[in-house]
Amino acid sequence: MEKIAENRCFGGKQQRYTHHAESLGCDMTFAIFLPPQAEQGAVPVLYWLSGLTCTDENFIQKAGAQRIAAELGIAIVAPDTSPRGEGVPDDPEGAYDLGLGAGFYVNATEAPWSQHYRMEEYACRELPALVAEQFPVDTARCGIFGHSMGGHGALTLALKNPALFRSVSAFSPIVAPSQCPWGEKALGNYLGADRGAWVNYDACELIRRAEVLPAEILVDQGADDTFLEEQLKPQLLVEACADRGIDLELRMQPGYDHSYFFIASFIEDHLHFHSRNFKFLE
Template sequence: MERIEHRACFGGWQDVYEHASDTLDCTMRFAVYLPPQAERARLPVLYWLSGLTCNEQNFITKAGAQRYAAEHGVILVAPDTSPRGDDVPDADGYDLGKGAGFYVDATQQPWATHYRMYDYVVRELPALIEANFPVTDGRGISGHSMGGHGALLIALRNPGRYRSVSAFSPIVAPSQVPWGEKALGAYLGDDRSAWAQYDATALIADAPERLALLVEQGEADEFLEGQLKPQLLRAACEAAGHPLELRMRPGYDHSYYFIASFIGEHIEHHARALRDGG
């Protein structure tokens, strides 16, 4: 593991690391923000999963999250969204291949060797973080769009592993929208029953843990009706009695202007859960 960026930020350090990933069989990068409290104490971690076309840079340069992480004493970890490298297969378009890992473990060729972002986020990356940084066992997870989808499904599939989960503009039902149908079909094959394990709305009914979901959604989001469909998550949560706070925000779109406007509230939400849980 090699540190390739090191920048002072709100009394702490915004770093980027590069490492050889066994899970993805390629070189990966992830960003870590260490608030000033990390110099003297172990702190909880909030994992952030970014959306389509993004890498580890988008969140750390656009969201303004470091200010709030420093205020609340939370370490931020932001991985890339997909495997990278000349040997990694890609596709035409922004919604499949590099920059579009969808946080699944692919089973179909040519994707299966490298596209294992679910396993990377759940196992390999936290193991690296917990071995090399001053962290507690308090974990939260959040994300945007494709990353919001990833945060929700990962929290739902791993009871007890995360103390908090939130999402901005998540793809809540990828099995029922074009982005998800394209990606899940390519990565997992045509058997839609295999898709359910990566579909938050499908997972709600049998979720073994009632971890509260916080979802932030802009009402002016250009993808709201065609790709996001938060009403499907609301209906699934109501049917299952699963706690959900769905905040519909008038005027806000899908951009990082939206995330920057409310990321402070989300970090406070996670910090409270991580503190009270530990």
């Protein structure tokens, strides 16, 4: 693991590292914010999953999360959104919603994607193990959140790994990728034409099947998001959570869109949400 950047930030440290990811078969970059409390001992940790076209840098530069994370004493890890490098396949037409920058946090099973596109394994196993080994984080107080494709990732990975991710929230998540164009393209390519394989990466379907469910989920959604009706469909998440008795707080925010301006406007609420959940785990 090699440190490639470090900046002092609100009394803590914003760092970036590269390392070879065995699960992906390539070098990966991730960012981590360590609050000042990390100098005294282990702190809770949140994993942020970004959306289509993003890297690890979008969140750390645009969301404005560090000030509140420093006050609350929470570390934040932001991985890249897909494998990258020589030999890693991309969309043959150069589209933004498949391939590089569009890993969808799945373990691909179809060629040519299956060799490298194993973002679920990376985000749930390899990266958390590396972070726990190298940084002062309390793995018993670990949560996950994300935006759009990353909101889909946060919900699905939390639902499938309740012992790892003890708290979950999302901004503008793709809640039912098996029922929207973004998801149909990505899952069809990464997992194949059999829609039965897609249910393992569809938050609404996972909620209907999961034995262990989160007690509560916070979701913020911009009411003026241009992707709202065709791609995001938050009402499907409302229905799934109601069927299983999950306390879902879906906040439709008037006038807000899909951008990081929206995320920055409400990131403080999400950090406080996770902080409250972590206190119950102490």
